[in-house]
Amino acid sequence: MRKPILAGNWKMNLTYHQAEAMVEELLSLGKAPESVESILLPNFLCIPLLADKLKGTGYQVGAQNMSSEDQGAFTGEISWDMLKDLGVSYCIIGHSERRTLYLENNSQIEKKLRKAVKTGIKPILCVGESLEKRQAGEAKKRIEGQVHRALVGLDREDLQDLVIAYEPLWAIGSGQAASPEDAEDMCLTIRQWIEKGYGSDLAEKIRILYGGSVKPDNIASFMEKENIDGALVGGASLKAKDFYALIEGVQNA
Numbered sequence: 652m653r654k655p656i657l658a659g660n661w662k663m664n665l666t667y668h669q670a671e672a673m674v675e676e677l678l679s680l681g682k683a684p685e686s687v688e689s690i691l692l693p694n695f696l697c698i699p700l701l702a703d704k705l706k707g708t709g710y711q712v713g714a715q716n717m718s719s720e721d722q723g724a725f726t727g728e729i730s731w732d733m734l735k736d737l738g739v740s741y742c743i744i745g746h747s748e749r750r751t752l753y754l755e756n757n758s759q760i761e762k763k764l765r766k767a768v769k770t771g772i773k774p775i776l777c778v779g780e781s782l783e784k785r786q787a788g789e790a791k792k793r794i795e796g797q798v799h800r801a802l803v804g805l806d807r808e809d810l811q812d813l814v815i816a817y818e819p820l821w822a823i824g825s826g827q828a829a830s831p832e833d834a835e836d837m838c839l840t841i842r843q844w845i846e847k848g849y850g851s852d853l854a855e856k857i858r859i860l861y862g863g864s865v866k867p868d869n870i871a872s873f874m875e876k877e878n879i880d881g882a883l884v885g886g887a888s889l890k891a892k893d894f895y896a897l898i899e900g901v902q903n904a
């Protein structure tokens with residue numbers, strides 16, 4: 652049995668004080684249920700705040716990005732040990748906004764993923780196709796390339812904590828989620844590639860999430876699919892009530 656994940660990617664939203672108010676409200680709604688890994692991924696400045704407030708509550712704190720380097724002259728970057736020092740457990744690697752807006756390429760993503768797995772940060776590798784690729788019937792080819800390029804040179808032992816998030820670009824922030832059937836088809840395909848490359852033990856173990864316009868009222872339709880192990884949520888993770896409702900949606904699936 653794979654433990655489901657509900658991860659809230661706040662992106663560049665919520666100031667320190669807004670984050671504080673959100674987390675206080677979230678905690679007033681209840682603790683994180685044990686049956687769901689509930690992770691909040693705030694901006695870097697809010698990580699210490701969340702790490703402190705969420706200690707002992709069952710919620711985990713993640714980061715949205717990390718450097719592939721250890722330390723040194725890399726202005727504006729954040730390293731794995733800075734994150735670990737604050738208790739960060741998960742880090743998003745290769746989000747489509749980093750790929751498209753900041754031109755992160757497969758080779759940089761591969762280096763970041765390698766750094767994460769070698770240093771004990773659990774990676775949430777994001778993959779997803781554009782609308783053009785989907786309409787051209789090339790969605791699976793696109794995703795396969797992204798998964799394979801990110802995992803180059805890593806073996807089964809390195810990938811025990813890998814999480815993959817399938818986030819089609821056209822579904823992100825658009826209010827137009829993928830159909831649960833299409834999302835399941837893509838998640839199953841990813842699992843089959845992992846099985847082919849690394850064996851069925853790993854394929855059965857890794858969590859594959861869907862992301863893109865997930866809301867409290869559609870989470871159940873994704874969670875009922877066999878190969879969808881949770882969701883990576885943007886907009887709906889910013890409000891405490893919605894985030895808690897999403898967790899309940901995963902818990903009740």
Ligand SMILES: O=C(CO)COP(=O)(O)O
Pocket residue numbers: 660746818822823824825826862863864865883884885886887
């Ligand atoms: O990009 C996403 C999460 O990483 C999805 O964002 P939305 O839930 O706002 O569509």
